[in-house]
Amino acid sequence: MEAVIVKNISKTYSTEKALAVDNVSFSVSKGELFGLIGPDGAGKTSIFRMLTTLLLPDEGSASVDGFDIVKDFKQIRSAVGYMPGKFSLYQDLTIEENLNFFATVFGTTVEENYHLIKDIYIQIEPFKKRRAGKLSGGMKQKLALCCALIHKPATLFLDEPTTGVDPVSRREFWEMLRRLKEQGITIIVSTPYMDEAALCDRVALIQSGKILSIDTPENVTKAYPTKLYAIKANEMYRLLKSLDNYPDRLNSYAFGEYAHATFSNKTLDEAHLKRFLADQGLSGIEIKSIPATIEDSFIKLLN
Numbered sequence: 001m002e003a004v005i006v007k008n009i010s011k012t013y014s015t016e017k018a019l020a021v022d023n024v025s026f027s028v029s030k031g032e033l034f035g036l037i038g039p040d041g042a043g044k045t046s047i048f049r050m051l052t053t054l055l056l057p058d059e060g061s062a063s064v065d066g067f068d069i070v071k072d073f074k075q076i077r078s079a080v081g082y083m084p085g086k087f088s089l090y091q092d093l094t095i096e097e098n099l100n101f102f103a104t105v106f107g108t109t110v111e112e113n114y115h116l117i118k119d120i121y122i123q124i125e126p127f128k129k130r131r132a133g134k135l136s137g138g139m140k141q142k143l144a145l146c147c148a149l150i151h152k153p154a155t156l157f158l159d160e161p162t163t164g165v166d167p168v169s170r171r172e173f174w175e176m177l178r179r180l181k182e183q184g185i186t187i188i189v190s191t192p193y194m195d196e197a198a199l200c201d202r203v204a205l206i207q208s209g210k211i212l213s214i215d216t217p218e219n220v221t222k223a224y225p226t227k228l229y230a231i232k233a234n235e236m237y238r239l240l241k242s243l244d245n246y247p248d249r250l251n252s253y254a255f256g257e258y259a260h261a262t263f264s265n266k267t268l269d270e271a272h273l274k275r276f277l278a279d280q281g282l283s284g285i286e287i288k289s290i291p292a293t294i295e296d297s298f299i300k301l302l303n
């Protein structure tokens with residue numbers, strides 16, 4: 001059973017500009033954790049805003065939990081949970097007041113659905129009298145998630161929930177999402193962080209309003225079409241410049257302390273490349289064949 005069905009939706013904000021969302025189609029099964037992965041400006045927020053009925057598509061159609069995003073906007077608004085990218089809580093209200101406010105707006109009480117938020121809420125409860133505006137990024141994010149969950153939505157939309165959040169809180173947040181998924185909630189989450197893609201059941205890689213690939217994280221990386229190499233040397237800048245000039249190079253880019261590179265010949269002559277790099281004045285050269293990550297796959301698709 002599909003929780004979300006998107007068929008050929010497009011959106012433009014001005015006729016002079018390129019489409020913000022360009023003929024996008026995908027579907028999300030009930031209980032799935034689905035990721036929209038892409039850089040700033042890829043169109044993720046626009047897709048979320050259309051699916052949560054805050055923006056009308058120019059073309060195409062979509063449904064959420066069986067409701068049409070245009071005709072049935074009222075049902076969708078009361079059925080889904082939405083955590084927008086920008087902090088959307090009331091800064092002058094305390095943690096407790098924000099939560100009560102969202103429960104009341106949706107005609108429920110905190111007590112009624114406390115079991116859904118308990119694991120998350122107990123982490124911020126000691127600060128329940130503190131105003132939202134005075135919370136850390138990780139605490140704001142937990143409160144926003146509690147507020148999005150308090151009316152027991154069947155489908156949860158989370159727009160870049162971990163942007164600007166420290167790595168420990170990011171990991172905790174994804175553990176919370178796993179637990180919510182176990183309770184049967186469908187989760188659609190967007191992120192610019194490639195490492196988070198691996199935590200989704202399926203991902204859609206999106207760039208300039210277009211979906212480049214939709215699959216499980218495993219299949220996205222398995223589909224990497226060539227051999228990939230990680231190359232290290234004493235000077236990264238000179239290494240990248242030298243790789244640019246290597247005759248068989250297809251693509252190369254910095255990836256942490258290594259450069260990742262692909263080559264046109266099936267099997268790279270490592271000794272030849274090593275000599276070439278040494279001739280360019282590099283030392284401490286290391287070359288190894290590696291499996292592709294989601295980020296490598298994304299870079300490949302962009303080329």
Ligand SMILES: Nc1ncnc2c1ncn2[C@@H]1O[C@H](COP(=O)(O)OP(=O)(O)OP(=O)(O)O)[C@@H](O)[C@H]1O
Pocket residue numbers: 013014020021038039040041042043044045046047160
């Ligand atoms: N209200 C708006 N008016 C004009 N252009 C807009 C508006 N909202 C978004 N855009 C443009 O539409 C494109 C897609 O933006 P969108 O916010 O959907 O992307 P995103 O992937 O969510 O990125 P970000 O994380 O930066 O919000 C961008 O080029 C953006 O500049």
